[in-house]
Amino acid sequence: MAEQTPKNPDKHSTYLPTKKTSSKPFHDTPMLDELESGPWPSFVTGLKRLAYDNNMMVDLLGQLEHSYKTRLGYWKGGTVSVFGYGGGIIPRFSEVAEMFPESKEFHTLRVQPPAGNHYTTDMLRQLSNSWNKYGSGLIAFHGQTGNIMFIGTTTEHTQHFFDEINEYGWDLGGAGPCVRTAMSCVGAARCEQSCANEQKIHRLLVNNFIDDMHRPALPYKFKFKVSGCPNDCMNSIQRSDFAVIGTWRDDMKVDQAEVQKYVAEKGRKYIVDSVINKCPTKALSLNDDDTLAVDNRNCVRCMHCLNVMTKALSPGDDKGITLLLGGKRTLKIGDTMGTVIIPFMKLETDEDYEKLQEIAEETIDFWAENALEHERVGETIDRIGLVNFLEGIEIDVDPNMINAPRVSNYVRMDNWDEEANKWKQRKAAN
Amino acid sequence: MSGQAAEKPKFPTETGCPDGFQYMHPAYIKNYGNWKYHDRPRPGVLHHVSHNGDEVWTVRVGTQRQLGPYEINLLCDIIDTYADGYVRFTIRSNLEVSVTDEAKVAPLIQAFTDAGYPVGGTGNSITMISHTQGWLHCDIPGTDASGVVKSLMDELHDEFTNEQMPNRVHITTSCCQINCGGQGDIAINVQHTKPPKINHDLVANVCERPSVVARCPVAAIRPAIVNGKPSLEVDEKKCICCGACFPPCPPMQINDPEHSKLAIWVGGKHSNARSKPMFHKLVAAGIPNNPPRWTEAADIVKNILRVYKDDAQDWERVGDWIDRIGWPRFFELTELPFTKFHIDNWTGARNSLNASTHIRF
Numbered sequence: 001m002a003e004q005t006p007k008n009p010d011k012h013s014t015y016l017p018t019k020k021t022s023s024k025p026f027h028d029t030p031m032l033d034e035l036e037s038g039p040w041p042s043f044v045t046g047l048k049r050l051a052y053d054n055n056m057m058v059d060l061l062g063q064l065e066h067s068y069k070t071r072l073g074y075w076k077g078g079t080v081s082v083f084g085y086g087g088g089i090i091p092r093f094s095e096v097a098e099m100f101p102e103s104k105e106f107h108t109l110r111v112q113p114p115a116g117n118h119y120t121t122d123m124l125r126q127l128s129n130s131w132n133k134y135g136s137g138l139i140a141f142h143g144q145t146g147n148i149m150f151i152g153t154t155t156e157h158t159q160h161f162f163d164e165i166n167e168y169g170w171d172l173g174g175a176g177p178c179v180r181t182a183m184s185c186v187g188a189a190r191c192e193q194s195c196a197n198e199q200k201i202h203r204l205l206v207n208n209f210i211d212d213m214h215r216p217a218l219p220y221k222f223k224f225k226v227s228g229c230p231n232d233c234m235n236s237i238q239r240s241d242f243a244v245i246g247t248w249r250d251d252m253k254v255d256q257a258e259v260q261k262y263v264a265e266k267g268r269k270y271i272v273d274s275v276i277n278k279c280p281t282k283a284l285s286l287n288d289d290d291t292l293a294v295d296n297r298n299c300v301r302c303m304h305c306l307n308v309m310t311k312a313l314s315p316g317d318d319k320g321i322t323l324l325l326g327g328k329r330t331l332k333i334g335d336t337m338g339t340v341i342i343p344f345m346k347l348e349t350d351e352d353y354e355k356l357q358e359i360a361e362e363t364i365d366f367w368a369e370n371a372l373e374h375e376r377v378g379e380t381i382d383r384i385g386l387v388n389f390l391e392g393i394e395i396d397v398d399p400n401m402i403n404a405p406r407v408s409n410y411v412r413m414d415n416w417d418e419e420a421n422k423w424k425q426r427k428a429a430n
Numbered sequence: 431m432s433g434q435a436a437e438k439p440k441f442p443t444e445t446g447c448p449d450g451f452q453y454m455h456p457a458y459i460k461n462y463g464n465w466k467y468h469d470r471p472r473p474g475v476l477h478h479v480s481h482n483g484d485e486v487w488t489v490r491v492g493t494q495r496q497l498g499p500y501e502i503n504l505l506c507d508i509i510d511t512y513a514d515g516y517v518r519f520t521i522r523s524n525l526e527v528s529v530t531d532e533a534k535v536a537p538l539i540q541a542f543t544d545a546g547y548p549v550g551g552t553g554n555s556i557t558m559i560s561h562t563q564g565w566l567h568c569d570i571p572g573t574d575a576s577g578v579v580k581s582l583m584d585e586l587h588d589e590f591t592n593e594q595m596p597n598r599v600h601i602t603t604s605c606c607q608i609n610c611g612g613q614g615d616i617a618i619n620v621q622h623t624k625p626p627k628i629n630h631d632l633v634a635n636v637c638e639r640p641s642v643v644a645r646c647p648v649a650a651i652r653p654a655i656v657n658g659k660p661s662l663e664v665d666e667k668k669c670i671c672c673g674a675c676f677p678p679c680p681p682m683q684i685n686d687p688e689h690s691k692l693a694i695w696v697g698g699k700h701s702n703a704r705s706k707p708m709f710h711k712l713v714a715a716g717i718p719n720n721p722p723r724w725t726e727a728a729d730i731v732k733n734i735l736r737v738y739k740d741d742a743q744d745w746e747r748v749g750d751w752i753d754r755i756g757w758p759r760f761f762e763l764t765e766l767p768f769t770k771f772h773i774d775n776w777t778g779a780r781n782s783l784n785a786s787t788h789i790r791f
Contacts, residue, residue: 034723040580042580043496068721083440114452117520138496139496139502140495140496188465189455190455301702
């Protein structure tokens, strides 16, 4: 890990200013200093640069070193918001303010990025300038929910900063028991696997619940995430309450000439080991002429072969989305993944998009009405059972929702015929 | 400032999530939904081709996630000088900078490299670690994720800039058991080992006691009068030391410099590729929470990565690989101890038990 002298030391991640304009002397930070060596860009060097002209960051570094030394955190929450909103800010008050008074208030504003996290350099500079004016200057791109995190300012300046960026088109995200900032992959903007219009889905869903985002009044958090294909780069099945994932239902596209080229280049063994045998439903087979046979009825759109042979294989034309509900991490009942609620729906016409919006509204209404305090929708489903939940949001049962039918016979089924008829009627209607 | 108090407060414009197209690279807009395929000419570079023949090259760059005006201007200057003035961030805080002219790729990579920013994180590499905030800003952290990440990425730098792993490796870190860092091929998470220490003088004033009782996953908390004051008490035999009571009730301090340890979990996967999405599973715990470089945790992670790199087949994620070779072999190859704590006893635990004679010898 030998470190080389940078070519342009004043335009390098290790640069430190020669002049100090902050009036407060630096605290000794021997432990943090150790995180300045090594080839990865150092966040500590970044904090130090800010401390050269910012007393708040001088004390912030002091408090952070104190945490490193004592292995404890020293921030407590509180209540801070901007006028008209009830959330979107993470208040932080220091518990060791007598030692580090300049950073006694160090609040974060959560701001919603555009779907897919696209920026012009002009806009990044403008946001950075506004934050430098009213806050510490430190911005995290992005927090785990997907927000731009403007880290570190006083109660008073949260309002001034928000007013300024709100003026040029930026709005706060969610914090607390509310609809949270959503996330989307790069999708149709720069990915051939995308089966959906992530930009449109993302804004349609989240901007429809803007009141539920800014004024937290739900049982707990509710997250939307949009991935354009089953690779699920947004981790939506495990990390969102409402996961919209692009998919297709016709045959995948195969460019057989490209398949043959790929086989010629990589060899048959590689294709068999890395593509054919890795198919989870054994839906692929290599023909004698080095073309690919696909059993599309048994393809589960896992994406593996498309990921390996990007030039030869592509999603089909009949695109739409799969919707899963109820993913979340540990608290309180343990991890849950999303469950399939809509196996496939088209998203083409305005009516299609309205239908998706209605499902989101039904879901949030039912959950808000029936959940316990601090209960995510996945936990509500777990507590009341998927069938009761589906009845609540008026969605019919579908065998795609399960891995396997029930194993236990502890169930009362005296209206079996009625339920069987519902299925027959739905089949007949299709 | 005195004049501002008299100013009428301004009502926010509730614009919500902004329109992404106004900040998007023109080639992305022109070819929106019309991309044909991509390949990777070298690690850190993606090359996308659209159905009408348009091409973009995207350079992926690792960052420290927390950026100040110096870093933002430095990176934006490079993007303005050597690229087209547009940038996006991946979910793992990497920059993606696209150009439509192939000749711009090499100078762009050179400029980022000269500025100390690594180019990589594509394909079968170890990409940037997704992480939480820790001691810098969180109110309940057991450690400092930024420090753990910096320490590890220093050591994994070559794996970021090359594509030498069997498949992509997503590492995550979390500063408490809520696990905001998320699922990962390898996850490094705080694991508390002692029940909360309660400051009974403060509970009545600070905590809404019924909601704290309700937060406990194992019903180990009950209201009590301690020293004549209303407070809460914890049945320490029942307590699983998860820390769920600490956020709603800060006087129930769960963090401990000695007893808040790190645990390592492996085999989590979000993608539906090959296998269905998987949760990560516990492999090692009791690891000291040792700033500033957390070397004990880093050594275990590097060892797991070494074994995975040697033993997994092409395209197997860590979880796919262990599914094939089995957990006994994983513990054998990594030389990690297998303990009673590895056997789950939470809801659904029976599904994780081996009810067969499928045993590898």
